[in-house]
Every structure is written in C-alpha cells, then in structure tokens.
Amino acid sequence: MSTRRATISDVAREAGVSLSTASVVFSGKTPTSEATRTRVLAAAQALGYTGPDPRAASLRRGRSGIVGVVFDQHLGTAFLDPVTTHMMDGLADGVSRLGAALLLLRDDGETVSEPSLHTAPIDAAVLIGCSPRMRDSLAVVRARGIPVVVVEGDAGEGIPRVLLDNREAQREAARHIAELGHRDVALVTLPADAERRRGWIADDAEVRVDVTADRLAGARDVFPDARALAAATSSIDEGAIAGRTLFADPERRPTAVIAQSDLLAAGVIRAAEEAGLEVPRDVSVTGFDGVVVDGLAPHVLTTLVQPATAKGRAAGDAVAAMLEDGEPSGLDLVCTFRAGTTSAPPSTT
Known part of the structure; x- marks a missing residue:
C-alpha cells in the first residue's frame, strides 16, 4: 500500500x-x-x-x-x-x-x-x-x-530571469499598424512607476517598470513621436479611462491606439464606442496578452499572444x-x- x-x-x-x-x-x-x-x-x-x-x-x-x-x-x-x-x-x-x-x-x-x-x-x-x-x-x-x-x-x-520578448513583440504590432497606413497613433501603457499614477508620459520621463518600458520602446521604434498615456493597472476600467482622455477632443483623436494589455485594449474600445466611434473603421486598437476578455464580442482583438x-x-x-x-x-x-x-x-x- x-x-x-x-x-x-x-x-x-x-x-x-x-x-x-x-x-x-x-x-x-x-x-x-x-x-x-x-x-x-x-x-x-x-x-x-x-x-x-x-x-x-x-x-x-x-x-x-x-x-x-x-x-x-x-x-x-x-x-x-x-x-x-x-x-x-x-x-x-x-x-x-x-x-x-x-x-x-x-x-x-x-x-x-x-x-x-x-x-x-x-x-x-x-x-x-x-x-x-x-x-x-x-x-x-x-x-x-x-x-x-x-x-x-x-x-x-x-x-535567474524569465523574460518575454516584450520590445520585439510590441514592435511587431506597431509595424502592423504602420503598414495599414496609420500615422496618428497613441499608446496606452501599463503602470510607468511604482506609484501607479495615471497620466501622460513625458518624452524624457524615466519609465522604471521593466515591462512597460520595453513595450513602450517597441512601439516607439516604429512611432517615435506617439503620445503615451499610463494607466494605473491592467483593467478594462483603466483602459476606458485612458480611452475617454484620448477621444475627448475630436481634433486630436488618434486613428489607432496601441494598448499594452488586452484588458486595456477592451477598455479603449468601450470608450471609443461611447464616443460614437466604430472600431476599426474610425479607430484601430491592438492589445497584448492573447487572453479571453468578457464583453469584447463581436470583436476579435488584434494582439500579441504571450505564453x-x-x-x-x-x-x-x-x-x-x-x-x-x-x-x-x-x-x-x-x-x-x-x-x-x-x-x-x-x-x-
């Protein structure tokens, strides 16, 4: 026994x-x-x-x-x-x-x-x-x-470190957006500092969270002048908050948003629809993670699938x-x- x-x-x-x-x-x-x-x-x-x-x-x-x-x-x-x-x-x-x-x-x-x-x-x-x-x-x-x-x-x-190819992967999504013809692109990032503060990331700001910094660098390899808006965490609500900021001014609305997580991307899509915009006709949105997000249907998110x-x-x-x-x-x-x-x-x- x-x-x-x-x-x-x-x-x-x-x-x-x-x-x-x-x-x-x-x-x-x-x-x-x-x-x-x-x-x-x-x-x-x-x-x-x-x-x-x-x-x-x-x-x-x-x-x-x-x-x-x-x-x-x-x-x-x-x-x-x-x-x-x-x-x-x-x-x-x-x-x-x-x-x-x-x-x-x-x-x-x-x-x-x-x-x-x-x-x-x-x-x-x-x-x-x-x-x-x-x-x-x-x-x-x-x-x-x-x-x-x-x-x-x-x-x-x-x-010992377990790493993702965050910069290279994000660069691939940005390149996809560029090949579609987009030039006015905004970025919605994961937290940029230990305090998890929301807000615009200055061009000369030091992003001290490794994942955020790497994905930001990948997007800016393709769109060096893209505006970047930091979220407080990876969530649909935080993505919606960022999206409402991006879509508030009709004269400055981006034609594409590169989000650093699928949850953030789903929130950006929600904010776009609140603003009367149709995805992807009026604004394209990409995510990062490849997870199932409730409420995203009928959309199938363009994203990076991480293991x-x-x-x-x-x-x-x-x-x-x-x-x-x-x-x-x-x-x-x-x-x-x-x-x-x-x-x-x-x-x-």
Whole structure:
C-alpha cells in the first residue's frame, strides 16, 4: 500500500480546480468563492492533506515546503487579470514536483503585509516583475540566503530571469499598424512607476517598470513621436479611462491606439464606442496578452499572444532546480502576433 503523502497537486486534481486556485485556498491571501473553497477543503480532507508539511521538510533539508510569490499590488487586483491566473497555474505546476505550496505575498514598499517577504518562512521567492519597490526588498531576501527568481524584470547579476520578448513583440504590432497606413497613433501603457499614477508620459520621463518600458520602446521604434498615456493597472476600467482622455477632443483623436494589455485594449474600445466611434473603421486598437476578455464580442482583438502558463512554469522549474541543487537558467519566451478584427486602414472620410 502506498504511503506517499498527498500533495497540493493531488488536491487540485480531486477538486477539479487549477493548482493556483488550490494554493490560494490554503494561503488565504486572495478571496475565493465559498463553493470553490468548500470543494478544495473537502478534497483535501478526503486525501488527508492539511497543507505543506514543514516538519518532514525540515527533517530532510531544514525547509518549510513553501515558495513565496511576491506582487507589488493588491492581490485581489492582480488576480483580476487572466494573465496572472494562467501564470500562477504554470508556476504551481513547475514547483509541484517539490510538493511545495505557494504563499502569495504583497510588498507595496510602504505597508508590507504579514507574513512578508522579509519574515515569511519560505524556501524560495518568485518576484512578479522586479519593480523599484521590490528591488528595495531584494537585498533583505538575498541576505537571508533565499533563492530568488524574477518574472519579467531585472534583479541584477546572478538572479535567474524569465523574460518575454516584450520590445520585439510590441514592435511587431506597431509595424502592423504602420503598414495599414496609420500615422496618428497613441499608446496606452501599463503602470510607468511604482506609484501607479495615471497620466501622460513625458518624452524624457524615466519609465522604471521593466515591462512597460520595453513595450513602450517597441512601439516607439516604429512611432517615435506617439503620445503615451499610463494607466494605473491592467483593467478594462483603466483602459476606458485612458480611452475617454484620448477621444475627448475630436481634433486630436488618434486613428489607432496601441494598448499594452488586452484588458486595456477592451477598455479603449468601450470608450471609443461611447464616443460614437466604430472600431476599426474610425479607430484601430491592438492589445497584448492573447487572453479571453468578457464583453469584447463581436470583436476579435488584434494582439500579441504571450505564453503566460509557460512563463509561470519556467519560473517554477527554476525554483525547483535551485532547491534541488541544480543549475537554474533564465528562459526567454516569444509572443505570437495575431491579427483580429480591431485593426484596419484609417478611414478616408
């Protein structure tokens, strides 16, 4: 008879949910529906799983059996973005061979949650983007001797990184818009600074969020004079706020908008329709991510499809390699351009 201890992967399979959802239920850091929570806990009880087993791990290696995943924004907001969910599924899959649980942490630079990256009993940390705020905490983690992996950010020499071809991919979407004949183009970006301030990005401004900076550079490789408007987060509501600004003045309306996420693009489309504009006849819109966005129909968004699940899995594999005394390696992933129905030549009327 097998005496193998049940893992979080077994619980997720039994409950019929993703690995990341099962981990969220046990971490308690992000709300889940009562029905989902009940199903996961019932599966755990049936399998005899009570959470990560720090005693067994400590006897073997002095470990807790927990991998910390650190965000620099409110966790509830982060999980509204389907990209985060897909990435967490991949990450949970990547660390599943360790039998490890994921502990979701928030480090906002001012009010650090408890447990935090500084104090949590974790074996390794995965930083989702290495923002200016989290760079300040990185020294503390390294001083603790905790292995660190960064997803889409640069934490300095010696830190494994999982990267997307953000600049090259965004350049491809911009080139598509240029080939259609557009010249008056505006950009709607992800947050440009740690404070997540909305507003126009000055031409000489330093964009300190790596993903935003790379995608902005890619668009400006093709449209160097394009105006750029920063959103506070990746959401439909933020895209609509940016779109209302762009379409407020009929004399300065762009004929195309390049948005740095699909959610932002969906919001821009909503704002265009509010302004009486038809997409793509009056304005073309592109996104970035390749996720399903509710309410976008009948449009099929022109976008870059990123391998979000593979991105998370690569981070999990790097963590597992370090904890198994292997050699982790960063992995560069490539996005795929997908032409949809939201881009067309500019109207001549």
